[in-house]
Amino acid sequence: MARAKNTTRAEARRRYRLSQAPEASMTAVSVATDDEAAVPDTGQTPERGRLLRLPDLRGDLRALPGMLLSRKALWIPFILVIVAFLVGMAGNRQLLPAAVSDIGAVLVQIVLPPQALLAYFLAGFLAPRGSYLVGLLLGLLTGPLYGIWVWDSANGPELTARGITIEMVLAQFTFQGALFGTLAAAFAAWYRRFLRTSQERARANRVAREQQARMRQKEAERDARRSATRRTTTP
Secondary structure, eight states, X not given: XXXXXXXXXXXXXXXXXXXXXXXXXXXXXXXXXXXXXXXXXXXXXXXXXXXXXXXXXXXXXXXXXXXXXXOGGGGHHHHXXXXXXXHHHHHHTTOSOHHHHHHHHHHHHHHXXXXXOHHHXXXXXXXXXXXXXXXXXXXXXXXXXXXXXXXHHTOHHHHHHTTOOHHHHXXXXXXXXXXXXXXXXXXXXXXXXXXXXXXXXHHHHHHHHHHHXXXXXXXXXXXXXXXXXXXXHOO
């Protein structure tokens, strides 16, 4: 009779715990089920839906000065472009040592042209918001500097003789820099959010799988205890 009484109390305690947390159990099961379905499927989550959203132009414009003043890392792509321009101008005048001449030429080609995109991608990754505006500013700097370098490299007087003015060159490359800078920096920011969202979803899926495994283990232990209790109470 003592064993039967203890079994009754254990069963009552188990029912009480289950009655206190039905919603938590259902939530965990639901998360685990969604996780299993989300592994093969690309899925659409609220965070994923926010990857493609219209920019807050006013808010980004208000935040831009503060970002440039408080985040020194944002100046890295601007400094990189200026350094590439100075190296390119020095290379045109053959002022670089022979050991670094080839390296300088490579630096100019991968940073200075508006189509190079390296500096724009860097700006997009570093900007916490309004990356397209940072890319636009960078493009407005890169385009004219590249135009000056091209004019200096191609011998300006010869271009003038062919009817090409420096204003035409600057206007062309400034437009290209602004266009490529805005689009490339915006894409870099989108890709950064995509990577972060993918990591968060993977972490959430892993937590859901761990919760499901713990629930199954607890259920198995509970069933094992129940079976052991029934065997001891059976005459």
